[in-house]
Amino acid sequence: MAERSMLEVRGLNAWYGESHILHGVDFDVNEGEVVTLLGRNGAGKTTTMKSIMGLVGTRSGSVVYRGQETIGMRSDLIARAGIALCPEERGIFSSLNVTENLMLPPVIGPGGLSISEIHALFPNLKERAASQGTKLSGGEQQMLAIGRILRTGAKLLLLDEPTEGLAPVIVQQIGRTIREIKNRGFTVLLVEQNFRFAATVADRHYVMDHGVVIDMIQNHELAANMDKLHDYLGV
Amino acid sequence: MLSILGYNVGPMLAQGVLGLINGAFYALLSLGLAVIFGLLNIINFAHGALYMIGAFVAWVLLNYLGIGYWPSLILVPILVGCFGMLIERVLISKLYKLDHLYGLLLTFGLALIMEGLMRNYFGSSGMPFAVPESLRGATRLGFMIMPTYRVWVVAASFVVCIGTWLVIEKTSIGATLRAATENPALVQAFGVNVPRLVTMTYGGGVALAAFAGVMAAPMYSVNPSMGSNVIIVVFAVVVIGGMGSILGSILTGFGLGLVEGFTKYLYPQGSGVVIFVLMVIVLLLRPAGLFGKAA
Structure with missing residues (x-):
């Protein structure tokens, strides 16, 4: 591939307290790509996202974002470098209304979407602007969690299971959104359990197991590798 | 004299008004405690001592530098707030990974040290602080004579409390503060x-305490134990209002001042304990406090 590498993860190890979760994770994300991390529960996908963001207790190895080593950086400085996380638990703040939640992450650079562009993507957020953040439906909360990181000018978006537990029609809307933000030049690293969904949005897939990356599959080769994938994911 | 159910309304109102003045201090102090507890999860036992330091700094500024009450009202909260930020950076921040109890013990120790140092330098007898010229005098209200300075105390602390509440509830920095209280990571x-x-939040809470200290200086004598006298009641106020609830601490502060005042008229012997009795009742019926969210 000729694309420029945006994120290079090499030998990433991570610990929560005493438990060693990641055992040397290696992968790359190129500028403008949508890349997924697939794998069973407990494979280390979410921990990988959190480690990139500087949110785990201890980590070692190398995470280079646009030529800058971030492994020793504080999470707010990693965010300021241009990476933004949409966490698995969505992280909507109950003491903030929808607009306050949307406006919470500080703008870290140019290129973010305006509020009206976010409202165009997610009309529900406009209608419910004054509602308490956690009073939204699960789907609306997910839209809010994605919408608020589109505003900041971050170029690499880490989306951790954005479709988890959502109705099919909402999943489709999230899929459209991911394709739309890819067209706008954002780069996306996506954690997914649902590889059928992942196949509709992604360029490449990394498969994780027991805290390491065990395979990489191009999206157009996915059909040919279906047996292997079923085996990896145990589905 | 007007009377209801055998009680004279005049003296009762007078005690209520006096209670409201105490309530103004309870509100300012418990508000600072609530803001600090919300974000830092630390029960700031040094709060009373920092209130006392506020009064002393105002006294020192007046007597050594000739800086009067009005500039002190702005200057002292800034100075003491910066001192608070230093304490947070150098000492308290080292304890966030430990149990909350350590923060409580540390700030309790700091309170004792500050009180001891002040007693060592200034003695414990207390020093007078003149009411500023423009706030001298009193108004005859019919049922009582109301010193102008006390009216000012209630009004100023009400404005500062509401201002603080507005900053926390209605501004983007307040939204960030609320969000960080929920999920700092x-x-x-x-x-x-x-x-x-x-650090800035701790400084802000401390600045509120210092502001209360400056306002207290002309009313009570400036003495090293003025903080420990009031802080126990303030902790009871915070417990009744609900830990970390901003509006709750303001309303409870003023409200309990009133309750204390009325009790002074209705059952004078009970006025010293009524707040603690209420605290026990609230803890039994609503452990999270009147305005607190259940954990």
Whole structure:
């Protein structure tokens, strides 16, 4: 591939307290790509996202974002470098209304979407602007969690299971959104359990197991590798 | 004299008004405690001592530098607030990874040290602080004579409390503060320098205490134990209002001042304990406090 590498993860190890979760994770994300991390529960996908963001207790190895080593950086400085996380638990703040939640992450650079562009993507957020953040439906909360990181000018978006537990029609809307933000030049690293969904949005897939990356599959080769994938994911 | 159910309304109102003045101090102090507890999860036992330091700094500024009450009202909260930020950076921030109890013990120790140092330098007898020229005098209200300065105390602390509440509830910095209170790690991962926010919040809470200290200086004698006298009641106020609830601490502060005042008229012997009796009742019926959210 000729694309420029945006994120290079090499030998990433991570610990929560005493438990060693990641055992040397290696992968790359190129500028403008949508890349997924697939794998069973407990494979280390979410921990990988959190480690990139500087949110785990201890980590070692190398995470280079646009030529800058971030492994020793504080999470707010990693965010300021241009990476933004949409966490698995969505992280909507109950003491903030929808607009306050949307406006919470500080703008870290140019290129973010305006509020009206976010409202165009997610009309529900406009209608419910004054509602308490956690009073939204699960789907609306997910839209809010994605919408608020589109505003900041971050170029690499880490989306951790954005479709988890959502109705099919909402999943489709999230899929459209991911394709739309890819067209706008954002780069996306996506954690997914649902590889059928992942196949509709992604360029490449990394498969994780027991805290390491065990395979990489191009999206157009996915059909040919279906047996292997079923085996990896145990589905 | 007007009377209801055998009680004279005049003296009762007078005690109520006096209670409201105490309530103004309860509100300012418990508000600072609530803001600090919300974000830092630390019960700031040094709060009373910092209130006392506020009064002393105003006294020192007046007697050594000739800086009067009005400039002190702005200057002292800034100075003491900076001192608070220093305490947070150098000492309290080292304890965030430990149990909350350590923060409580540390700030309790700091309170004792500050009180001891002040007693050592200034003695314990207390020093007078003149009411500023423009606030001298009193108004005859019919049922009592109301010193102008006390009216000012209630009004000023009400404005400061509401102002603080508005900043926290209606501004973007307040939204960041509320979010960081809920989930500091995520707020930091959005690019907010949360450690700095924590330091500034502690400084802000301390500045409120110092402001209360300056306002108290002309009313009570400036003495090293003025903080420990009031802080126990303030902790009871915070427990009744609900830990970390901003509006709750303001309303409870003023409200309990009133309750204390009325009790002074209705059952004078009970006025010293009524707040603690209420605290026990609230803890039994609503452990999270009147305005607190259940954990």
